[in-house]
Each structure stands twice: as C-alpha cells, then as structure tokens.
Amino acid sequence: MRAARMLERNGTPVLQDVPEFGVPEGTCRIEVLAAGLQNGDLMRAQGRYKVPEVPYTIGGEGVGRLPDGRRVYFGHSIPESGAVCEFTIVPEEEVWPIPDEIDDSTAIALAIAGTGALVPLELARIQPGENVLILGASGPLGQIALQLSRAMGAGRVVGAARGLAALERLKQRGIADDIVQLGQGDDAAALKHASGNGFDVVLDCLYGPPAEAALRATALGARMMSIGIQAGETMTVSLKDLFQRTHFGVGTSHRSVDERRAAYERLLDFARSIPLTVESTVFDLEDVGGAWAALEAGGVAGKIIVRVKK
Structure with missing residues (x-):
C-alpha cells in the first residue's frame, strides 16, 4: 500500500510503497478516505x-x-500505522461512526479540533450575552469555537489571529462580530479596544505573549481557558491582571476514550442543530509534500486534509 513516510527528523514526508500491517486483536483495519494533519x-x-x-x-x-x-x-491510530496511507490499523474503541450528512473534512475537523474547542467552552460556562474572545481564531479549532460560543449564548464574539485575510473571511462568514490582527504593535491595546468593557471568556489557543495581552483585556470575573502553545510555552502573569479572574489549562487529548467520544457525540448534536462550518484545504495523497509544506508555513485556511481515495 502507499503511505506518506517521514524518513528523518524535520524532514518532508515522501510517498512510499510499504507492506500492510496485520490486524491485532482489539483493532480494526480501515480503508482510509481522507486524513487530517495538525x-x-x-x-x-x-x-x-x-x-x-x-x-x-x-x-x-x-x-x-x-x-x-x-x-x-478514527483517531489515535496505532503509532506504527499512521493515517496518511491507504489502510490503517486503529484500536476498536477509537473508531466512531459518523452520520452521512457530515462530509469527510468536517468530520475530521470536528474531532480533535472540535472537541478541543467544545470542552473548555463548556467548562467556561458562557452566560447569556457575555463577551467572548477566541485567541487563534483562524484555525479549525478557532473557527468551531467562534460558532459554539454563539450557540452557547455569547452576546459578542471576537476572533484574533495573525493572518488578516483569514480573519476577514471569518467576519464575512458572519461567525465573528469583530476581528483583531495580532502582531501589529500593542496587542493588549488592540484587544482592549475590541473588547468594549472587557472579555468575560477567553479561549486561548496560543499562550505566550498573545495570552498575556488577552488577559489584560478581560473583565473582572473573566474565565481564561488556555489550550495551546503555538506562540510560546510560558507566559508572565501579573497578580494585578489575574485579580478576580480565573485562568485554566485545559486539554482533551489525554482524556479517556469514553470522555472524548462523548464530547464528539455532543459536537455532532450541535452540528445537526446549527450549521457548523470549517474551512479546509485539501491535498491529494500524491501531493503530501505540498500539504506538509503548507502545515509548516502556517496561514492555511482551516484544516489541512489529505485526500487518500478519490
């Protein structure tokens, strides 16, 4: 079978013919239609x-x-098998049915990215009319978070990221009330200006300096949920900025399979009642090098999908 193989650290995957794996007890053999990169x-x-x-x-x-x-x-395929290949082996408990009305790209985006947005927003307990900031809004997780925040009762939803074109598309699609382009000077001032009277909830996919700026743009009683480290693994927090606010670190990938599957099913329920839409950029398996280059470069619209079977 054909598979996209990483031959060295910091390399570019290449398409190779490799033998198929056996199917150990407790696993499933799956013919791959499309795979996601993150x-x-x-x-x-x-x-x-x-x-x-x-x-x-x-x-x-x-x-x-x-x-x-x-x-x-399928998620969490066995490490030796991967996903960007014609057939893969996955533990039975990590194989989840999807409804026919959900297309491949959306189903992939709703899983790791979507549940990564859903769980912290549920924990934040958005109240009707609250002001919500999605920090790192242009990616698939951020796009879903904008839409979920609205469905959960947010009165105003603001998206922030570095790429202006992607941000403008969010506003054109009507899923962000306002946008803030990060990295243009004083991020804290720009976020404060967009916040009105301060953000009540922040979903932070970036951490580092952008998270520091976002915290300074929050209202008293705010809940800041940090879930990613794309902009840095540490941040400096002043007690003054944290006073009467709560800062959580939230993850979903290490939760039990039952918790992750339940979150995915809750997200599918949302998708049935509201049209959750996620941008995606699709590459054919033969162009897996292009997909990888796009992942490395960043700035791609939404989720990167490798179409394995046409």
Whole structure:
C-alpha cells in the first residue's frame, strides 16, 4: 500500500510503497478516505511531542471505511500505522461512526479540533450575552469555537489571529462580530479596544505573549481557558491582571476514550442543530509534500486534509 513516510527528523514526508500491517486483536483495519494533519504532527516530526522512531507514517486521524462498508472517524491510530496511507490499523474503541450528512473534512475537523474547542467552552460556562474572545481564531479549532460560543449564548464574539485575510473571511462568514490582527504593535491595546468593557471568556489557543495581552483585556470575573502553545510555552502573569479572574489549562487529548467520544457525540448534536462550518484545504495523497509544506508555513485556511481515495 502507499503511505506518506517521514524518513528523518524535520524532514518532508515522501510517498512510499510499504507492506500492510496485520490486524491485532482489539483493532480494526480501515480503508482510509481522507486524513487530517495538525500542529501535533509537525511537533512529532520535530521531536517535540510523542516522538515515534523514524521512519514512520505521518498522521493519526481521518475518515475511512470498515470492511463491512461503514463510514467512520478514527483517531489515535496505532503509532506504527499512521493515517496518511491507504489502510490503517486503529484500536476498536477509537473508531466512531459518523452520520452521512457530515462530509469527510468536517468530520475530521470536528474531532480533535472540535472537541478541543467544545470542552473548555463548556467548562467556561458562557452566560447569556457575555463577551467572548477566541485567541487563534483562524484555525479549525478557532473557527468551531467562534460558532459554539454563539450557540452557547455569547452576546459578542471576537476572533484574533495573525493572518488578516483569514480573519476577514471569518467576519464575512458572519461567525465573528469583530476581528483583531495580532502582531501589529500593542496587542493588549488592540484587544482592549475590541473588547468594549472587557472579555468575560477567553479561549486561548496560543499562550505566550498573545495570552498575556488577552488577559489584560478581560473583565473582572473573566474565565481564561488556555489550550495551546503555538506562540510560546510560558507566559508572565501579573497578580494585578489575574485579580478576580480565573485562568485554566485545559486539554482533551489525554482524556479517556469514553470522555472524548462523548464530547464528539455532543459536537455532532450541535452540528445537526446549527450549521457548523470549517474551512479546509485539501491535498491529494500524491501531493503530501505540498500539504506538509503548507502545515509548516502556517496561514492555511482551516484544516489541512489529505485526500487518500478519490
């Protein structure tokens, strides 16, 4: 079978023919239709996160078909098998059915990215009319978070990120009331200006200096939920800025499979009642190098999808 293989650290995946894996007890063989790439895949290639031995097949999530024809989402494929390949092996408990009305790209975006937005927003307990900031709004997680915040009762939702074109599309689609382009000078001042009387809830996908700026733009009683480290692994917090506010670190990937599946099913319920839309950029398997280059460069619209079967 064909598979996208990472041959060296910090390399570019190449398409190779490799033998299929056996199907150990408790796992499923899945014919892959499409696979998703995310920052975690890039961090693995750099040796920073859950490092597999090279060479290995990239990716860990996607949509495919079981031998009986059922279409499913899969996450956490066994490390040796990967996801950007024609067939993969996945533990049975990580194989989740998806409804026919949800397309492949959306199903992939709703899983890791979508539940990554849902769980911290549920914990933040958005109250009707509250002012919400999504920090790192242009990616798939941020796009879903903007829409979920509105569905949960937010009165005003603001998206912040570095890429102006992607931000403007969020406003044109009507999922952000206002946008803030980060990195143009005084981020704290720009966020305060957009916040009105201060943000009540911040979903922070970036951490580092942008999170410091966002905290200074919050209202008393604010809840700031940090879930990513794209802009830095540390931040400096003044007690004055934290006074009468709460700052949580929230993750979903290490939760039990039952918790993650329940969150995914809650998200599918949202998708049935409101049209959750996520931008995606699709590459064919033959252009996996282009998909990887786009992941490295950043600034791609939404989720990067590798279409394995046309």
